Amino acid sequence: MNVPELWPALLVSIPLAGAVLGFVRMSLGPPLAQFTALTMIVITGFLPVSLIGQENQQHSLGGWGPPLGIDWRLDAMAAVLLLLAALVMGGATLYRAAAERAVDFKVEHDLFWPLWLFLWASLNALFLSADLFNVYVALELVSLAGVGLIALNGGTALAAAWRYFLAMMLGSGLYLVGVALIYGQYGTLDMIQTADALTVQSTTMTGAALISGGLLLKAAIFPLHIWLPSAHGRASVPVSAALSGVVVAASFYLLTRLWLGPFESLLEVGPPQLFGVLGVAAIIWGGLLALFQRRLKMLIAYSTVSQLGYAMLVFPLAATTAGSAHAQGGMVILLLSHGLAKAALFLAAGCIVLQQGHDRLDRLSGANRYSALAWLAFALAGASMVGIPPSGGFLAKWWLLQSALLAEQWLWISAIILGGALTAAYLFRALEPAVTLTAKETGKTPPLALNLAALMLAVAAWMVGLVPGAAESLLINRGEA
Amino acid sequence: MSIYFPLAMILVVLGLHGLFVCAHPLRKVLALNVLSTGGFLLLVTTAAQSTPPDPVPHAMVLTGIVVTVSTTAVALTLVARRHPRNSNSTGGRSVS
Numbered sequence: 001m002n003v004p005e006l007w008p009a010l011l012v013s014i015p016l017a018g019a020v021l022g023f024v025r026m027s028l029g030p031p032l033a034q035f036t037a038l039t040m041i042v043i044t045g046f047l048p049v050s051l052i053g054q055e056n057q058q059h060s061l062g063g064w065g066p067p068l069g070i071d072w073r074l075d076a077m078a079a080v081l082l083l084l085a086a087l088v089m090g091g092a093t094l095y096r097a098a099a100e101r102a103v104d105f106k107v108e109h110d111l112f113w114p115l116w117l118f119l120w121a122s123l124n125a126l127f128l129s130a131d132l133f134n135v136y137v138a139l140e141l142v143s144l145a146g147v148g149l150i151a152l153n154g155g156t157a158l159a160a161a162w163r164y165f166l167a168m169m170l171g172s173g174l175y176l177v178g179v180a181l182i183y184g185q186y187g188t189l190d191m192i193q194t195a196d197a198l199t200v201q202s203t204t205m206t207g208a209a210l211i212s213g214g215l216l217l218k219a220a221i222f223p224l225h226i227w228l229p230s231a232h233g234r235a236s237v238p239v240s241a242a243l244s245g246v247v248v249a250a251s252f253y254l255l256t257r258l259w260l261g262p263f264e265s266l267l268e269v270g271p272p273q274l275f276g277v278l279g280v281a282a283i284i285w286g287g288l289l290a291l292f293q294r295r296l297k298m299l300i301a302y303s304t305v306s307q308l309g310y311a312m313l314v315f316p317l318a319a320t321t322a323g324s325a326h327a328q329g330g331m332v333i334l335l336l337s338h339g340l341a342k343a344a345l346f347l348a349a350g351c352i353v354l355q356q357g358h359d360r361l362d363r364l365s366g367a368n369r370y371s372a373l374a375w376l377a378f379a380l381a382g383a384s385m386v387g388i389p390p391s392g393g394f395l396a397k398w399w400l401l402q403s404a405l406l407a408e409q410w411l412w413i414s415a416i417i418l419g420g421a422l423t424a425a426y427l428f429r430a431l432e433p434a435v436t437l438t439a440k441e442t443g444k445t446p447p448l449a450l451n452l453a454a455l456m457l458a459v460a461a462w463m464v465g466l467v468p469g470a471a472e473s474l475l476i477n478r479g480e481a
Numbered sequence: 482m483s484i485y486f487p488l489a490m491i492l493v494v495l496g497l498h499g500l501f502v503c504a505h506p507l508r509k510v511l512a513l514n515v516l517s518t519g520g521f522l523l524l525v526t527t528a529a530q531s532t533p534p535d536p537v538p539h540a541m542v543l544t545g546i547v548v549t550v551s552t553t554a555v556a557l558t559l560v561a562r563r564h565p566r567n568s569n570s571t572g573g574r575s576v577s
Contacts, residue, residue, distance in 0.1 A: 067537065133541050140548050144555050151559060158563045162506070165559060169513050169552060170500060176520040176545065177493055183538065184527040 007043055008059055008072055011082060011124040014039055019117035029113025030097045036117060037090035040124075044086040047079040052474050059128075066131070066190035073130035073191075076474050077332050081127045081246075081253050084336050088245040088343040089120050091457045092238035095347050098449035099237075099354075112152055119145035119242065126250050132179045132189040135254060136172065139218070143168035146247055150235040160234040167227035171217040171251075178210030195262040208263050215258075218251035221312060222282030225305040229289075232301040237350030240297065241343035241457075244304045249335045252311055256331065260318060272319040279312025280415040287422030291429065296352065296359035299430055300345045303423070307338045307385065310419060313400055313412050323403030329475035330399030333464060337384055337392025340461035344381035347454035348374045354446040364433040373451035375434040380458035382427035384465070387420050392464025395471065485526040492519030506560045510553060517549045 018032040051057075057074040065071065096112070122141035129135050147168070151161035183189060185204055186197040198204060220228040232244045259267065259275075286306030293299040311334050317327030351374035353359045384391035387398075397416060404412040464471070496516025503509055521542045528538035 133544070137544060137548060140552065144552060147555060147559065151562065158559065162559055162563060165556060166500070166509060166513075169556075170497075170516075173493075173496065173513065173516040173520065176517060177523060180520050180523040180527060180538075183524070183541075184530070187535070189537070189541075 005059065007047075008057070008074055008128050011040065011043060011128065012121050015117045015121035015124065019114045019121060022117055023111075023114035026110040026113070029110070030100060033093045033113050033117060034097060036120065037086070037093045040086035040120070041090050044079070044083040047074065048076070048083060048474055049470075051076055051079050052470065058130075066193055067188040070129065070131045070134045071190055071192075072128040074128060077253065077257070077328075078127045080332050080336050080475075081249065082124060084249065084339045085120065085123045085127065085246045087457065087460055088339055089116075089123075089242055091343060091347065091453045091460075092241045094456075095241075095350065095450050095453040096238040098447050098453070102447045102450075111148070115145050115148045115152070116238075116242075119149065119247075123246060123250055127253065130191045132182065132191065132194070134189075136176055136179060139175065139251070139254075140172050142247060142250060143172065143218075146239075146243055149239040150231055150243075152239075153234060153236050157234040160230040163227050164231040167217055167224075171214040174210045174214030174217070178207040178212075178214065181207030181210065191257070191262050195264070198262055198265055200266060200268075205266065208258075208266055211258065212255060215251050215255040216278075219248050219255060219308060220305060221252075221308060222278055222285055222305060225282070225286065228305060229298055229301040232304065233295070233298045237346055237353075240301070241346040244301065244346060245339035245343035248304060248308060249339050252308060252335065256311075256314060256328075259315060260328065267315070267319050272315040275312050276316035276412060279309040279315075280411070282306060282309030282312060283415055283419035284309075284422065287419060287426060290426040291422065293426075294361055296349045296361055296364070296430055297346070299361070299426060300342065300349060303345075303385070303426060304338075304342060306419065306423065307334070307342070310334055310397065310400065310416065311338075313404070313415070317400065317403045317407060317409065317412060320403075320407035320409065323405075323407035323409070325476045326399045326403035326406065329471070330396050330403060332475055333392060333399065333471060334396035337396050337461050337464045340457050340464070341381040341384045341393060344377050344454050344457035344461060345385075347450070347457065348378040348381065351446045351450050351454060352378075354450070361430065361433070366434055366436070370445045371434075373448075373455060374446070375431070377451065377454035377458040378434075379431055380455070381461055382431065384458070384461040386424045386427060390465045390468075391462045393461065395465040395468055399476075483526060483529070485522060485529075489519050489522035489526060492516075492522060495519075506556075506563070510556045510560065513556070514549060514553060517545060521545055 015036050018036045022029040022032045059072040059074070061070050061072060119142060122138050122145060126135060126138035126142060129138055147161050147165045150157055150164055181203055182194065186194055188194055188197065217224040232240050235243060283306050286302055286309060290299050290302035290306060293302055311331050314327050314331035318324045349359060352371055355371045356364060384393040387394045397420065401413065401416050404416065492515055496512050496519055499512025499515060500509055503512060524538040524542050528535045
C-alpha cells in the first residue's frame with residue numbers, strides 16, 4: 001500500500017488553512033478544529049499501517065530536490081509521531097470544545113483556536129521535514145504558538161510563558177548556529193546528504209554539540225528541564241496536554257533523528273554514555289520532584305521530566321549492536337504511549353479541578369459519581385505509565401529492558417526498574433485521595449465529553465500495547481522487510 | 482579565514498552573555514537578536530567562501546530575519562502584557 005503523494009501535504013495545509021480561517025472568523029474556531037481533528041486522525045491512522053513492510057516515503061516539495069529544495073520524509077518514527085499528535089491534539093480539541101459549550105465554564109480567549117491549529121500545522125511540518133533549516137523554522141513556529149497558548153491563561157501564566165519563550169529562543173538560537181556550522185562544512189541541509197558527507201572533525205563536533213544543546217533544552221532533558229514544570233503546570237488543560245504529550249516529544253524526536261541519522265558516525269567518539277547518564281538523572285530527579293509536589297498538575301508536569309529520561313536511554317543502547325533495534329523501537333513506543341497517557345492525565349486532572357475547584361493534593365476529596373470517570377481515566381493512564389502489562393508503557397519499557405539485557409548494560413537496566421518504582425510511587429500518591437477518602441457530594445459536574453476525552457486517550461495508551469505484533473513489524477523488523 | 486568568522490562567534494557569545502546576565506526583559510530580547518544575528522553572519526560568511534557566492538545561505542538568512550522579526554514581536558507583546566504600568570517609565574534600566 002503506497003501513501004498518496006498528496007497526503008503529507010494535507011497534514012500541514014489543512015490545519016494551517018484552519019488557523020488562518022479561524023483567525024479571520026473567530027466564531028468558526030471550534031468547527032474548524034473538529035474538522036481538522038477528524039481528518040488528521042483518519043490520515044495519520046492510515047500512515048503507520050501503510051508503512052508496514054514498505055520503503056520510507058520521500059517527497060520533494062514543489063518538485064525541487066535537495067540541495068536547493070526541501071525534502072519531506074515519512075519513515076516509521078515520523079508516522080507514529082504524526083499519529084500521536086493527531087490523537088493528543090484531537091482529544092484535547094474535543095475537551096476544549098466541550099468545555100466551551102458548558103455554560104459555567106469561562107472561555108479565556110478567542111485566539112485559542114487559531115493558535116491551536118497553528119501549533120498543529122507546525123508540529124506536522126516538523127515531523128515530516130528532512131531539512132535542517134526547514135526544521136529550524138518549524139521549531140520556531142511550534143515555540144511561538146506554544147508561548148501564545150500558555151500566555152492566554154493570563155496572570156501567573158504570563159511569567160511562565162516568558163520563561164518558556166526565553167528557553168525556547170535560546171534553544172533555537174543554539175540550533176541555528178549549529179546548523180550554520182554544519183552547512184559551512186558540507187554545503188547541504190538535507191539530513192540524508194549530510195549523513196553521507198559527514199566526517200568526524202572539530203567544527204562538525206561543535207555544530208553537533210550546539211544543535212544537541214539547543215534540542216536538549218527544548219526537550220526539557222535534565223538538567224535543562226527547569227522551565228518545564230511552570231510552563232506545563234500553569235497553561236490551560238488542553239494546552240498542557242499538547243505541550244507535555246507532543247511538543248517536548250517533537251524536540252526529542254529531532255534529537256534522535258539527528259543522532260541516529262546524520263550524526264551517527266559521531267556516536268563512536270561522542271556522547272552516548274553522557275546522554276544515558278543524563279537520562280538516568282532525569283528519571284530519578286524528575287521522579288523524586290514529582291513525588292514531593294503539592295499540586296496535581298505540577299506532579300504530572302514533573303513526571304514528564306522523569307519519563308523523557310527513559311527515552312534518553314536509546315542513545316547508549318542504540319550504540320550497542322545487540323540491542324539497537326529494540327532500543328529504537330522501545331523509544332518510539334515510549335514517546336507514543338507516554339504522550340497519550342500524559343495527555344489523558346492532564347485532561348483527567350482538568351476534570352477533577354473543574355469538579356473540586358482546585359488541585360491541591362492534600363485537600364482533594366474522594367471520588368464520587370461526578371468524578372469517577374475522570375479518576376478511572378487517571379488510573380488507566382497512570383497504570384500504562386508505570387508499565388503494567390499489556391499497556392503501551394509496558395511494551396515500551398519491555399523493549400528498552402530487552403535491549404539493555406541483550407547488550408548486558410546493567411546500569412541502564414537498574415535505572416529502568418528503579419524508575420518504574422518511582423513512577424508507581426508518585427502516581428499512587430495522586431490516586432490515594434480518590435480511593436481512600438470519603439467522597440463529598442458537592443462540586444460541579446464536568447460535562448461528560450470532558451471525561452470521555454480523557455478516557456479515550458487513556459484507552460489509546462493501552463491499545464498501543466495490544467498490538468505488539470504490528471508495532472514490531474513497523475518499528476523493529478523494518479530493516480529486514 | 483576572513484575576519485567575519487570570529488566576528489560572528491563574538492556576536493554569538495555576546496548574545497548568550499546578555500541573555501543570561503541582563504535582568505531587564507528588553508535587554509534579553511535584544512540579546513536574543515544579537516545571538517541570531519551572529520548565526521546569520523556565520524551563514525553569510527559561509528556563502529562568501531565559494532565563488533560565485535552560494536545562494537542557499539542567503540535564502541536561509543532572509544527566512545531567519547523574518548522569523549526573528551516575528552519572535553521579537555511576540556517577545557515585545559509579552560513584555561508589554563507583563564509590565565502594563567512600568568513598561569514606559571523605566572527606560573533602559575532594570576526593573577528588578
